[in-house]
Amino acid sequence: MSALRPRVVLVDDHGLFRSGVRAELGREVDVVGEADDVQPAIALIAELLPDVVLLDVHLPGGGGQAVIQAVKGAHPQVRFLALSASDAPEDVIAVIRAGARGYVTKTISTAELADAVRRVAAGDAVFSHRLAGFVLDAFAASPSADDLKPSFDPELEQLTNREREVLRLIAQGYTYKEIARELYISVKTVESHVSSVLRKLQLSTRHQLTRWAAERRL
Amino acid sequence: MGYVEHPTRWHRHPARFRHREGNGGPLRRDPADRLGGGVASGVAAWKGFNVTTVRIAFVLLTVVTSGIAVAVYVLAWLVIPAAGGGPSIGAKARSDAQGIRLAAALASLLVLVLLVAAAVSDSWLINWAWPQVLSVAGLVLIWRNAPADEQATIRHLVQPLEVATGMTVGVATPRRRAALRLTIAGLLLLGGSAWLFSLHGSVALLRPLGGVALIIAAIVLALGPWWLRIARELDLERQARVRAEERTDIAARVHDSVLQTLALIQRRADDPAKVIQLARLQERELRAWLFEGRVPNELDADLTLAAGVRQIQQDAETRYGVPVEAVTVGDTELDDNLRALLAAAREATINAAKWSGADVISLFAEVEPAEVSLVVRDRGQGFDPEAVPADRKGLAESVHGRMTRRGGTATVSTAVGEGTKVTLKMPRTAEPQTQGPSPVGRK
Numbered sequence: 001m002s003a004l005r006p007r008v009v010l011v012d013d014h015g016l017f018r019s020g021v022r023a024e025l026g027r028e029v030d031v032v033g034e035a036d037d038v039q040p041a042i043a044l045i046a047e048l049l050p051d052v053v054l055l056d057v058h059l060p061g062g063g064g065q066a067v068i069q070a071v072k073g074a075h076p077q078v079r080f081l082a083l084s085a086s087d088a089p090e091d092v093i094a095v096i097r098a099g100a101r102g103y104v105t106k107t108i109s110t111a112e113l114a115d116a117v118r119r120v121a122a123g124d125a126v127f128s129h130r131l132a133g134f135v136l137d138a139f140a141a142s143p144s145a146d147d148l149k150p151s152f153d154p155e156l157e158q159l160t161n162r163e164r165e166v167l168r169l170i171a172q173g174y175t176y177k178e179i180a181r182e183l184y185i186s187v188k189t190v191e192s193h194v195s196s197v198l199r200k201l202q203l204s205t206r207h208q209l210t211r212w213a214a215e216r217r218l
Numbered sequence: 219m220g221y222v223e224h225p226t227r228w229h230r231h232p233a234r235f236r237h238r239e240g241n242g243g244p245l246r247r248d249p250a251d252r253l254g255g256g257v258a259s260g261v262a263a264w265k266g267f268n269v270t271t272v273r274i275a276f277v278l279l280t281v282v283t284s285g286i287a288v289a290v291y292v293l294a295w296l297v298i299p300a301a302g303g304g305p306s307i308g309a310k311a312r313s314d315a316q317g318i319r320l321a322a323a324l325a326s327l328l329v330l331v332l333l334v335a336a337a338v339s340d341s342w343l344i345n346w347a348w349p350q351v352l353s354v355a356g357l358v359l360i361w362r363n364a365p366a367d368e369q370a371t372i373r374h375l376v377q378p379l380e381v382a383t384g385m386t387v388g389v390a391t392p393r394r395r396a397a398l399r400l401t402i403a404g405l406l407l408l409g410g411s412a413w414l415f416s417l418h419g420s421v422a423l424l425r426p427l428g429g430v431a432l433i434i435a436a437i438v439l440a441l442g443p444w445w446l447r448i449a450r451e452l453d454l455e456r457q458a459r460v461r462a463e464e465r466t467d468i469a470a471r472v473h474d475s476v477l478q479t480l481a482l483i484q485r486r487a488d489d490p491a492k493v494i495q496l497a498r499l500q501e502r503e504l505r506a507w508l509f510e511g512r513v514p515n516e517l518d519a520d521l522t523l524a525a526g527v528r529q530i531q532q533d534a535e536t537r538y539g540v541p542v543e544a545v546t547v548g549d550t551e552l553d554d555n556l557r558a559l560l561a562a563a564r565e566a567t568i569n570a571a572k573w574s575g576a577d578v579i580s581l582f583a584e585v586e587p588a589e590v591s592l593v594v595r596d597r598g599q600g601f602d603p604e605a606v607p608a609d610r611k612g613l614a615e616s617v618h619g620r621m622t623r624r625g626g627t628a629t630v631s632t633a634v635g636e637g638t639k640v641t642l643k644m645p646r647t648a649e650p651q652t653q654g655p656s657p658v659g660r661k
Contacts, residue, residue: 107541129580133545136584140548171545172595172639173580 006051006121010034011041028114051121057084065098081120102126125198132170166193246301255295289349292356310363317362321355524549526560538571548585559644565616566594566640574598597637
């Protein structure tokens with residue numbers, strides 16, 4: 001079953017980082033290909049159709065979201081996990097809204113990265129503590145009327161209290177298992193909360209979400 | 219030679235004023251029991267007299283000699299070494315060229331004033347004042363060369379005078395001093411001319427005054443530049459002292475930051491990544507201090523909460539080498555309450571970095587409309603809160619105390635092997651200055 005040993009393509013413009021990840025992840029997943037820029041990555045993914053693409057947010061030829069946008073339409077089954085060292089919120093939010101199933105920082109440990117890849121392969125969302133902070137921040141203020149485009153689902157514009165709690169704990173460095181214990185819920189429920197947040201993040205029509213990210217340019 | 223009294227007889231003569239025999243040693247001032255320079259108590263101890271007797275005798279002597287005794291006293295202060303060793307003040311003053319010039323300048327100024335006064339009137343006060351030229355010069359030398367405690371005595375003795383003449387440095391503001399001086403000069407001028415004209419009704423009698431004025435002008439012309447130069451030199455000396463203080467301050471700061479970091483770098487020479495990190499952080503800190511005037515290790519007044527959290531992160535990472543993952547949700551300007559919150563968070567973070575043994579510390583700050591919360595969490599060894607010794611008050615005082623004094627709360631959840639989580643909450647609209655410590659969250 002592919003979820004147990006997912007096939008992974010690495011897209012990162014730093015050769016050193018790619019070989020490092022390949023060496024570390026090689027025992028846990030099948031790294032089937034590597035690419036160092038947007039166009040080669042699109043061609044490679046269309047050819048190999050991996051379960052998960054580990055995608056650097058920053059790529060010379062247009063950034064990670066360009067890869068997602070090009071692949072998504074033709075191959076919706078390919079899932080993306082964004083990876084970055086920089087943590088500039090506007091880049092992270094852009095790549096998530098383009099369709100990435102999660103975002104982790106490059107400082108993540110190998111075990112956690114392998115775990116994240118498996119989760120994404122299984123269709124779950126993966127939030128790093130950073131992304132959790134960004135999302136809490138972006139959804140913090142209640143949107144004013146002109147912040148919202150007409151939406152079919154007003155629920156999309158707000159996080160529930162439970163989702164907030166989960167995000168806070170992620171931001172404090174809790175693992176899903178620890179969150180489940182802390183909140184007396186199952187790990188599956190934690191995952192469904194996170195997926196729900198991801199859906200809101202991708203589908204929300206909040207102007208604020210993009211404007212917020214733009215304002216955070218450091 | 220038979221008619222010459224044996225020296226000891228003279229000493230024995232006033233035996234009834236004595237409490238004890240003289241100490242037999244050389245004459246030494248006794249700064250421990252002094253009103254002025256301790257000369258009287260020194261003499262008393264030397265000869266075995268009662269101190270009060272010596273003092274009364276001195277006052278009588280002053281009256282009889284119309285003030286000369288005061289000058290003698292000052293000279294004695296200058297020449298006789300203090301008990302307990304060390305050279306006399308005069309010995310030190312000999313190498314103080316600046317002080318000698320200042321004394322000479324003041325003395326000459328006083329002579330000038332007395333000359334004028336003598337020309338105008340022939341009061342007994344003038345006779346009294348002449349010896350004081352010597353006293354003033356002597357006091358100047360003592361003031362500049364005596365140990366700090368004796369300087370303080372002189373300052374007390376001279377303070378009323380200083381204030382009156384507006385010469386107090388650093389007490390009054392320059393503008394106030396200038397105004398005071400001008401007022402006094404104006405009053406003197408008015409009073410003096412009024413006095414002159416009332417005494418000498420006829421203008422013809424004022425003629426000798428013309429001569430006096432000429433002499434004064436001559437003296438001022440001759441000595442004026444010298445006085446000015448001395449004043450300038452004194453000013454330069456003060457500036458030099460200020461510069462020396464600045465230098466000490468800079469040295470202390472460089473020690474606290476740069477030297478400490480260099481020591482850390484030497485200790486971690488085998489870890490290039492760490493060395494680079496240390497160097498970068500030190501560079502940032504040094505630049506901030508040199509070019510932006512920000513003092514290292516102090517929370518700036520214009521800092522925001524997110525920047526404060528970043529600072530804690532950097533500090534803990536550099537000084538303890540433990541990575542800190544900081545997430546801030548929202549941001550706000552700092553007030554005193556939030557500065558206290560940050561200080562408590564810093565303490566909790568450093569505690570975690572030092573003791574927990576965790577690979578990573580999480581720092582999470584969230585600004586909400588009603589409150590700001592800050593969570594410091596580690597997956598380290600944790601501790602038993604009951605087992606913390608009473609003398610290790612870091613957590614209790616720095617964290618709990620800081621928070622509760624300002625109406626916030628601090629909750630620590632930990633157990634051995636379970637890691638530690640410190641949750642700090644500070645209400646944003648509290649009025650802590652008027653409230654006592656909140657009972658919430660107190661131990």
